[in-house]
Amino acid sequence: MSRITPEEVRHVARLAQLELGDEELEAIRLDLDAVLDYVDLLKELDVDDVEPTTHAVPLDLTLRADEVVTTLTRQEVLQNAPSARDGMFRVPRVVEGGN
Amino acid sequence: MDTPGVKEALEQLASGVTTSRALTESALAQIDAQNDELGAFITVCHNEALAQADAADAALAAGTGGALCGVPMALKDILVTRGVRTTAASKILDNFIPPYDGTVVSKLRAAGAVFLGKTNQDEFAMGSSGENSAFGPTQNPAAPGTIPGGSSSGSAAAVAAHLCSAAIGTDTGGSIRQPAAMTGTVGLKPTYGRVSRFGVVAFASSLDQVGPMGRSVWDVAKVLEVIAGYDERDSTSMQRPVGAYAAAAERGPDAVRGLRVGVPREYFVDGMQPAVEASVRAAIAQLKEAGAEICEVSLPHTKYAVATYYLVATAEASSNLARYDGVRYGRRAAEPADLDDLYRRSRGEGFGAEVKRRIMLGTYALSSGYYDAYYLRAQKVRTLIRRDFEAAFSDVDIIATPTSPSVAFPMGSKVSDPLEMYLADIFTISCNLAGMPGLSVPCGKDDDGAPIGLQLLAPWFEEERLCAVGAAYEALRGGVA
Numbered sequence: 001m002s003r004i005t006p007e008e009v010r011h012v013a014r015l016a017q018l019e020l021g022d023e024e025l026e027a028i029r030l031d032l033d034a035v036l037d038y039v040d041l042l043k044e045l046d047v048d049d050v051e052p053t054t055h056a057v058p059l060d061l062t063l064r065a066d067e068v069v070t071t072l073t074r075q076e077v078l079q080n081a082p083s084a085r086d087g088m089f090r091v092p093r094v095v096e097g098g099n
Numbered sequence: 100m101d102t103p104g105v106k107e108a109l110e111q112l113a114s115g116v117t118t119s120r121a122l123t124e125s126a127l128a129q130i131d132a133q134n135d136e137l138g139a140f141i142t143v144c145h146n147e148a149l150a151q152a153d154a155a156d157a158a159l160a161a162g163t164g165g166a167l168c169g170v171p172m173a174l175k176d177i178l179v180t181r182g183v184r185t186t187a188a189s190k191i192l193d194n195f196i197p198p199y200d201g202t203v204v205s206k207l208r209a210a211g212a213v214f215l216g217k218t219n220q221d222e223f224a225m226g227s228s229g230e231n232s233a234f235g236p237t238q239n240p241a242a243p244g245t246i247p248g249g250s251s252s253g254s255a256a257a258v259a260a261h262l263c264s265a266a267i268g269t270d271t272g273g274s275i276r277q278p279a280a281m282t283g284t285v286g287l288k289p290t291y292g293r294v295s296r297f298g299v300v301a302f303a304s305s306l307d308q309v310g311p312m313g314r315s316v317w318d319v320a321k322v323l324e325v326i327a328g329y330d331e332r333d334s335t336s337m338q339r340p341v342g343a344y345a346a347a348a349e350r351g352p353d354a355v356r357g358l359r360v361g362v363p364r365e366y367f368v369d370g371m372q373p374a375v376e377a378s379v380r381a382a383i384a385q386l387k388e389a390g391a392e393i394c395e396v397s398l399p400h401t402k403y404a405v406a407t408y409y410l411v412a413t414a415e416a417s418s419n420l421a422r423y424d425g426v427r428y429g430r431r432a433a434e435p436a437d438l439d440d441l442y443r444r445s446r447g448e449g450f451g452a453e454v455k456r457r458i459m460l461g462t463y464a465l466s467s468g469y470y471d472a473y474y475l476r477a478q479k480v481r482t483l484i485r486r487d488f489e490a491a492f493s494d495v496d497i498i499a500t501p502t503s504p505s506v507a508f509p510m511g512s513k514v515s516d517p518l519e520m521y522l523a524d525i526f527t528i529s530c531n532l533a534g535m536p537g538l539s540v541p542c543g544k545d546d547d548g549a550p551i552g553l554q555l556l557a558p559w560f561e562e563e564r565l566c567a568v569g570a571a572y573e574a575l576r577g578g579v580a
Contacts, residue, residue, distance in 0.1 A: 009459070016417060016462040017424070017439070018455060019447030028459050034518050035460060039406040042476050045483065052478030055305050056485055056534025057291045057559055060338055064331055076198035080428035089426050092437050 201298015273527025280552025
């Protein structure tokens with residue numbers, strides 16, 4: 001039995017901002033089904049009283065000095081932009097009106 | 100001419116029998132001759148490498164050379180390099196020219212290393228075979244027709260084919276150690292936090308670690324000395340003094356006398372290839388003969404590691420890869436109708452199949468209603484896996500296992516079954532989940548000549564011990580292959 005419906009896989013693709021064709025969606029749905037069946041293995045364990053690990057090695061979090069330092073220039077930051085204008089990244093119009 | 104390993108290259112450069120320019124020209128010529136077939140490099144840096152070599156020769160003449168001055172190396176294409184295209188083997192980054200160097204790259208540059216080029220890999224380091232590259236697969240120089248392992252496929256192949264003295268890889272679930280095992284080379288994954296991740300294209304940030312790949316334990320130890328250390332630009336890097344790793348690799352076979360070597364019973368399982376088990380058992384017997392005490396240990400949560408890893412790693416990847424949106428860098432879909440269309444089509448067109456699959460799994464595991472059942476549960480099981488190793492290391496000094504349950508498999512044989520491909524990482528994944536350092540050293544070959552790797556795991560920040568034991572084993576086995 002499928003665990004993930006075609007509607008669910010389309011929803012996840014929307015969350016992930018991925019455009020996927022119908023065949024690709026179906027292939028991924030079947031792969032996810034198989035992987036989710038496999039990871040059910042973890043349900044065998046009682047983890048109610050176990051703390052989650054976010055980093056394996058305890059971190060020494062430190063604050064850096066609050067100093068102004070040289071970073072990349074605007075030109076360097078924009079050099080890889082697919083589209084830029086007037087020192088800014090350019091995207092399709094989001095807000096209607098104006099020019 | 101074969102490119103010498105790090106140790107030989109440093110000796111030859113110091114004695115003046117060769118120059119960095121001569122080594123670099125020869126390495127570039129070999130790469131040009133072999134790369135079409137081998138697929139080890141995505142980008143070869145002819146002009147930059149020769150300029151670096153000339154600068155290294157000048158520094159050597161002036162006596163101001165750094166620790167790797169003049170040594171020709173290769174960098175996995177996941178390491179950000181100023182002015183040199185960095186793709187992570189993805190179509191979505193195939194035009195990305197970084198305006199800065201990552202920390203590992205800066206450190207190698209400062210030490211005088213020469214960068215021959217950027218090596219092939221699985222896209223965004225997602226894969227165990229090198230087949231998931233937008234630039235085509237890499238061949239295994241040590242076993243024709245088979246995969247070189249992954250994801251640091253090109254770095255392993257370049258080292259194995261003697262196209263460079265050493266290479267840099269990254270290891271999120273075994274991506275340095277497994278290809279090292281498959282190609283008969285040495286690969287070391289440092290403790291999480293030992294080496295800065297600044298300027299490394301992120302896959303799974305709590306698991307990713309940069310490390311050296313080379314022909315001998317001494318070679319990788321020497322490179323590790325250069326790349327290790329605290330970096331204020333990586334909040335997860337640790338303020339620990341860097342060890343004398345190369346000196347540790349010179350202690351010889353005596354380094355194992357009195358050492359307690361743990362052999363986890365869960366790592367010798369059904370389905371392991373007999374030649375792999377025989378080689379690894381023989382290696383452990385050699386350590387015993389040299390004076391080590393062999394102890395069975397138990398890592399009871401081993402069977403949960405792959406499931407835990409694929410939830411944690413994909414969740415982190417789905418978040419990290421959200422940055423590829425077609426706006427600031429990378430590919431943008433043509434003529435987007437609106438901003439959402441721009442995002443979705445740029446990503447849909449730019450990512451390969453395995454990357455999409457993992458983004459989808461990770462997004463699902465983090466999505467509303469599933470977070471506790473999948474991601475949070477996996478993070479809790481991760482704690483149990485880490486505790487297994489803490490308990491084991493309270494009893495033993497080092498753990499010895501196979502690096503992989505099999506030798507290199509034929510090209511194309513697992514691409515249609517993602518789950519089977521994921522299970523290829525079963526012996527390397529726990530080390531990333533628990534964070535300690537791991538090393539793969541060649542320990543034999545099967546009847547067809549395919550290399551087999553011995554994996555050594557040491558407690559957190561004990562890379563010196565790892566290098567000492569690895570080099571001791573290498574010497575017991577009769578030196579570097």
